[in-house]
Amino acid sequence: MARKPLTSPRKYASQERSRATVDALIEATARILVREGFDKASTNRIAEQAGVSIGSLYQYFPSKEALVAAVIDRHHEELMQVVRGALADVAALPMKQGLRRLITAAVEAHRVDPKLHRVLAEQIPRTGRLEHVETFSRENYALFRKYLEEHRDEVRAPDLELAAFVCVTSIEALTHNAVLHHADRLDDGAMAHLVDEATRLVLRYLQ
Amino acid sequence: MARKPLTSPRKYASQERSRATVDALIEATARILVREGFDKASTNRIAEQAGVSIGSLYQYFPSKEALVAAVIDRHHEELMQVVRGALADVAALPMKQGLRRLITAAVEAHRVDPKLHRVLAEQIPRTGRLEHVETFSRENYALFRKYLEEHRDEVRAPDLELAAFVCVTSIEALTHNAVLHHADRLDDGAMAHLVDEATRLVLRYLQ
DNA sequence: GCAGAATACGAGCGATCGCTCACATTGCCT
């Protein structure tokens, strides 16, 4: 199966044991990113934390960058799970309730692993994996646009593409800023308040 | 004047020559950040690009971090110049025109040096100088809140602090995303369109 | 014009980084 002479690292782990190794490496990377930051996340350190030799690391990840990209992908998949679920839930609701629920979901998504989310948001550009984020954003735009189309009767906007951009960007920025930069001032009351305001913002804009 | 034995670097350059050195270093740092990214911006490389010895660099900046912080401060000062100017211009205008002008100013601010702005936005967290950004954000919130207070008769919001957070965050995210991530699709027409939408968004929210 | 302060220089230190490779161990298949 494997043809290459082990120089360019194998990508696929077929046995149970190696899958555990890959998982441990990704998990260790996430841990170190959260606890010590990007600069401390050297490949040697990650391997050590994972309880795996540095050689094994390079069997499965061609570079440090690839490791971080794997963490990003895993995290984004978790986020999209939340978003897709929420969109399915609210498909039939009127927009007022639907938007409120969607914005609540956005907050929840940011609370899945806020510290990791923050580190990734800050460090992703360095990985050269900006495409990943672009893809992620694009899927968000597309999903929300579809939502708007399904509620076209309640929306006065002529350009749904633009409207989706405005809504998604605003909601993401509000929840991101609130959860990641003002977590201190954000008890449950303030949080409900914020969801109210954000809902009001996009609802009035769309109608 | 200088007491320390040259170990902890001097902060103040008193002669003309040394001020030029400091400027060259900051300018070189900005250039390298824009052209080659954070990782390539080593202190040796910065000194070389500035036409200055590495020793001189450490006379004026105690660390690489301090150098980047200086670039950040300079850039933020330029941005705030634009923002403060716009706020002064629109103080007497009714909100509808005023907000439009302010949002246009936000776009202009992002266009001062978009590439540098992007690199800084992405890399700032690494410098440990997050406080700088926080201060910057806070000044923005405060200025806009003051603006809202002066137009209290046109604003229905009960909590101006929260309203300022919502507006500033949304405007900043919209202009930031548009200018830095969708510059391709952003001719003058699309730009005017975006300003329209953003104005509508915050105006309806506030009234 | 001269002394001392201010400024500039750059070889090079110690640390760390990403990563390779020669070799050892484990698991699968017949």
Add this chain to the structure above:
DNA sequence: AGGCAATGTGAGCGATCGCTCGTATTCTGC
């Protein structure tokens, strides 16, 4: 049981990093 593929190991290489320090040059005040 034995052979080969899959997986695991870690010492260490070459590069680069941030930064120091002893020395050379330039400027200022008298």
